[in-house]
Amino acid sequence: MTAPQISPPAACATAPSAVAVEASCRLPVLFFAFSSATWLLFGAVLALLSSIQVYQPAFMEGCPWVTYGRLRPAAVNSLVYGFALQASFGLALWLIARLGRVELTSPLGLFIAGKFWNLAVTVGVIGILAGDATGFDLLEFPLYAALPLFASYACIGAWALITLKARTERTLYVSLWFVLASLLWFPWILSSAQGLLLGWRVPGVVQAIVAGWFGNNLLQVVLIGMALAVMFYFVPKVVGRPLHSQSLAQNGFWLLLLIGGWTGLSQLSAVPAWIPAVSGAANVLLVVPVIVLIYNLYRTADGEIAEAWKRSGVFRFVTVAAFLLLLVTLRNAVFGIGSGARYTQFTYFAGARTDIMVLGVFGLSALGALHYIVPRLTVAQDELPSDGLVDLAFWASIVGLISLAIGYSLAGLTQGAVGATADRNFLGEAVTGVAGHLKLVTFGYGAIGVGALAFLVNFALALRRCCVACCGGVR
Amino acid sequence: MNHGPLIAAGAFVSLAFSWAALVMAPQVQLGSLAPASIPNTSDVHPANRPGLAAQGAEVYRSLGCYQCHTRQVRQDALLYGVRLVDRGSNASTINLELPDSGRTNLVNFNLLIALAKSRADLGITPVAVPAVLAADTNVAPVLKEFATELKLLKQFDDKAQVVRSTSKTVNELAAALPVEVLERTGPDEAERAVKLLNDAGGKAELVIYNLGPDIERGWGARRSVARDFVNDSPVLLGSLRAGPDLACLGSRAPEKFAAAWKFASTNLASEMEQRLLIHLYNPRLVAPASTCPSAKYLFATKQPDQRFAGESLQVPGSDKPVYPRHDARALVAYLLDQRLDVGLPEAPVTKPSGPAKIAAAPAKP
Amino acid sequence: MSKKKQKPSPAAVASSPQAKTASAAESEPSVSVASTSSAWPFVALGVLLFGCFLYVENTGGAFRADVFQGDYKTPPRAAAKSPEEQLLDRGRQVYAACAACHQPSGLGAPGQFPPLAGSEWVLHENPNRVIRLVLDGVGGPMTVKGAAYSNVMVPWRDVLSDADVAAVASFIRNNADWGNKASFVTPTQVKAIRDETKDRSGRPWTADELLKVP
Incomplete structure (x- = not known):
């Protein structure tokens, strides 16, 4: 993509006007944005409740529907399928429409498919609470929810790809590479994993390996890819400079795809030694593409960072998300291989990777992007109605994430220390002894919930103002 | 990079690599894994779960127990040793061999004593040491000690006199066969010592040391391996230890439970079942520090109107008995079915030596 | 968020939300042309x-x-099975056919099928008799461990190979559970006798004939 990338609208006869593009996005993108934020709030509340149960076992005791073993997967799956993936659909559609200068194909169809997606997630979460979870991490939805989920995704993905094909701006900007890879990656891994686990039923620990492979790909490529698409879109845009390097972006992109699918199995124990070894090595190798990509963004914004931080809300979100991505990748490289992996194996430390990736790297990117997109699609303005709520959403999310990461990490390291010596009292030190750290986690989920709520209220205010504008103040 | 199909194809190839390596290859390697037959018996491991335990697996999955409990025992090292089970009476020549120079240590010294003891005809006279070995500076000090030891043997044999070797008295060595004469060494060295002792007319066997904190805690006699799970579907390995590992709950030694479990070690199986049922009803009754949520909903307060409702359960601190529902009994059956005490080719274990530690004689009233 | 943002008047918004979209005029991000590829990644x-x-x-x-x-190092395997042990394993399988009459215990059935455990016919110092017996069977009166039998044992010449005959003969002669211990039988021995007696094929031996065999 080179200098005169924006041809004057007149020169491109078929290119729709920016207004028409936005109009086509309005219904589906706002729908995905609103429902994903709702799921974020809902998931954070479930996660908050389940995190209390870990040190207060009497909390909500006595009802199988809300026992920890069901509440926790319900929370994680709400966050992943309700919030993260749904937000990524909204972002993908918006990025395709904007960068491809094309109207969305079938906005109404996308909206209906989105409704079905939400229905499937709801059924799935209820299924988990009812005790029908499959038992595989990040694939807990029972088959009767997983199939409609896949079907509605098939529609969303297909329309997104059709839109991309119909784009009038033929140059594919970096963000669209990531969007395209994410959109394709998700159905591939989902069908492969569901087919092998719920259909063919591979035997023995192969099940755990396949589930681990799926979960890792979902986090490391689908969600991180979408987060990178957002970062690569907003950093140059806010700073007002072209992206530093095309070749670095290409290298980073392909290396991420090549290596990203191999990480994430380093914490399995009852599998042949080569599997955690290879996966641990991939954890280290992944540092290269992540540094390449983030360095590219850094060079793009270099010198303007402080100024952009003050000026733009989305830049703040995206910067913190990029920093978190670097951090979580380095953390994985150190604690995902060899004795580091062994030390943190089976602890909260290793488990926190999912939370940091979904709520941190992806969550912050998505929330930032939605703070940019939503006001444009509702009130046709740069910013959401309430500045205070925007600040609240940002700071609550950041504080929440930091508490979450620190709480889980400290708890995990304590567990690791106890687990490494048989002399230490497991129950006293590794279970009840980490209650203090886990209270920090509870606070973290609470803060993230507050952030989501702040965004939702702001969203509602914008919608209300939009209604007032459209309908002449009926309400 | 402006062609969508090109990027799509590249992405597909990238994913195909990781799929081939981490999905297909494990399936090819482990897909045909079958239960292993246990030598000298007609049993296999893992055995098919009995019906009640199979139903319990569903309860375990449905309640999400795997969210807090792993079923994967880890292991740090696998070492070998030699156990002398019979000193034998064979008078055939013994070739007193010392380990390669430089590797001599007190552990091997133990072996030498055992060698001497394993030869009845050797008696207690010092062994003639080959000149070439006596000249070896690495070996000489040990040989000297060995000679002293043998003299002491001559002096004090069968009188309860303590002669220090590594940690055992010579009398123990002599009297308490089987005795481990070589501890924590590599497979080759151990194999050689077994051959040596057997050639000397004694009878020796390999001992396997499975080492690691999990195993020391009593969470399993050995590590968990893929074969342990061939009968499971779904395979609930667990990834977080918010509670103890459950891989061998059914074969765990009673003293390896928290003290509060308070086993009377009589009729272990039924007592384990009782403890687990009470634990499900209210974990704090069995382990006060436990953070496991109670599963009271698996119990009825009134006699259920079922033909096979089972017995009532007397809960400590309560006058009224409760009645475990079918799911509670199934879950307990599943937990007691978790065994990790059987050796496999890829994860060997040694049968415990000497008399069984727990005399599981049922208490007769 | 920047505090200097100006709140648009409701009227301006109300006029037409689509008329002047804030982002409509914004340019999309682009890639610098100046960038060159670098090798450090x-x-x-x-x-x-x-x-x-x-x-x-x-x-x-x-x-x-x-x-x-x-x-992990490969554990020292139990020493590879000796040829004798392999022969016994094979023999145990072949014996499944014999167990129908002689029973898994090797004790046979009193009055009908003679025992193999402790049988002088089986344990004879020289295996020549037992090989013949397995190949072509035996019929007529016969005394085993002091008891008389007169049943007919079917020939196995066409059913069992030399190796099978050697295996099963070795097995019954060396079954520790039965207390039997005698020399092993090799397939070569079986082949020699099979060739020597091939014209008999199918005609069972009598006890007297066998007793003449050394």
Whole structure:
């Protein structure tokens, strides 16, 4: 993509006007944005409740529907399928429409498919609470929810790809590479994993390996890819400079795809030694593409960072998300291989990777992007109605994430220390002894919930103002 | 990079690599894994779960127990040793061999004593040491000690006199066969010592040391391996230890439970079942520090109107008995079915030596 | 968020939300033309890749399915089975056919099928008789362990190979559970006798004939 990338609208006869593009996005993108934020709030509340149960076992005791073993997967799956993936659909559609200068194909169809997606997630979460979870991490939805989920995704993905094909701006900007890879990656891994686990039923620990492979790909490529698409879109845009390097972006992109699918199995124990070894090595190798990509963004914004931080809300979100991505990748490289992996194996430390990736790297990117997109699609303005709520959403999310990461990490390291010596009292030190750290986690989920709520209220205010504008103040 | 199909194809190839390596290859390697037959018996491991335990697996999955409990025992090292089970009476020549120079240590010294003891005809006279070995500076000090030891043997044999070797008295060595004469060494060295002792007319066997904190805690006699799970579907390995590992709950030694479990070690199986049922009803009754949520909903307060409702359960601190529902009994059956005490080719274990530690004689009233 | 943002008057918004979309005029991000490709990602990747190969080499257990920790060494296998043990294993399988009459216990059935455990016919110092007996069967009166039998044993000449006959003969002569211990039988011995007696094929021996065999 080179200098005169924006041809004057007149020169491109078929290119729709920016207004028409936005109009086509309005219904589906706002729908995905609103429902994903709702799921974020809902998931954070479930996660908050389940995190209390870990040190207060009497909390909500006595009802199988809300026992920890069901509440926790319900929370994680709400966050992943309700919030993260749904937000990524909204972002993908918006990025395709904007960068491809094309109207969305079938906005109404996308909206209906989105409704079905939400229905499937709801059924799935209820299924988990009812005790029908499959038992595989990040694939807990029972088959009767997983199939409609896949079907509605098939529609969303297909329309997104059709839109991309119909784009009038033929140059594919970096963000669209990531969007395209994410959109394709998700159905591939989902069908492969569901087919092998719920259909063919591979035997023995192969099940755990396949589930681990799926979960890792979902986090490391689908969600991180979408987060990178957002970062690569907003950093140059806010700073007002072209992206530093095309070749670095290409290298980073392909290396991420090549290596990203191999990480994430380093914490399995009852599998042949080569599997955690290879996966641990991939954890280290992944540092290269992540540094390449983030360095590219850094060079793009270099010198303007402080100024952009003050000026733009989305830049703040995206910067913190990029920093978190670097951090979580380095953390994985150190604690995902060899004795580091062994030390943190089976602890909260290793488990926190999912939370940091979904709520941190992806969550912050998505929330930032939605703070940019939503006001444009509702009130046709740069910013959401309430500045205070925007600040609240940002700071609550950041504080929440930091508490979450620190709480889980400290708890995990304590567990690791106890687990490494048989002399230490497991129950006293590794279970009840980490209650203090886990209270920090509870606070973290609470803060993230507050952030989501702040965004939702702001969203509602914008919608209300939009209604007032459209309908002449009926309400 | 402006062609969508090109990027799509590249992405597909990238994913195909990781799929081939981490999905297909494990399936090819482990897909045909079958239960292993246990030598000298007609049993296999893992055995098919009995019906009640199979139903319990569903309860375990449905309640999400795997969210807090792993079923994967880890292991740090696998070492070998030699156990002398019979000193034998064979008078055939013994070739007193010392380990390669430089590797001599007190552990091997133990072996030498055992060698001497394993030869009845050797008696207690010092062994003639080959000149070439006596000249070896690495070996000489040990040989000297060995000679002293043998003299002491001559002096004090069968009188309860303590002669220090590594940690055992010579009398123990002599009297308490089987005795481990070589501890924590590599497979080759151990194999050689077994051959040596057997050639000397004694009878020796390999001992396997499975080492690691999990195993020391009593969470399993050995590590968990893929074969342990061939009968499971779904395979609930667990990834977080918010509670103890459950891989061998059914074969765990009673003293390896928290003290509060308070086993009377009589009729272990039924007592384990009782403890687990009470634990499900209210974990704090069995382990006060436990953070496991109670599963009271698996119990009825009134006699259920079922033909096979089972017995009532007397809960400590309560006058009224409760009645475990079918799911509670199934879950307990599943937990007691978790065994990790059987050796496999890829994860060997040694049968415990000497008399069984727990005399599981049922208490007769 | 910037505090200097101006709140648009409701009227301005109300006029037409689509008339002047704030983002409509914004330019989309582009890529700098000045950028050149750089080699450092690949240098870094190469260095790490080398380290990773070493790591997987050391801890990956040579990609074997039965190695679950990197420093695992193949345990000393029970010594490979001796030819005698292999013969006994084979014989145990072949014996399944014999067990129908002679019973798994080797005790036979009193008055009908003679015992093999402790039988002087089986344990004879020389296996020549038992090989003949298995090949062509035996019929008529016969005394085993002091008891008389007169049943007919079917010939196995066409059913069992030399190796099978040797295996089953070795098995019954060396079954420790029965207390039997005698010399092993080799397939060569069986082949010699099979060739020597091939014209008999199918005609069972009598006890007297067999007793003449050394």
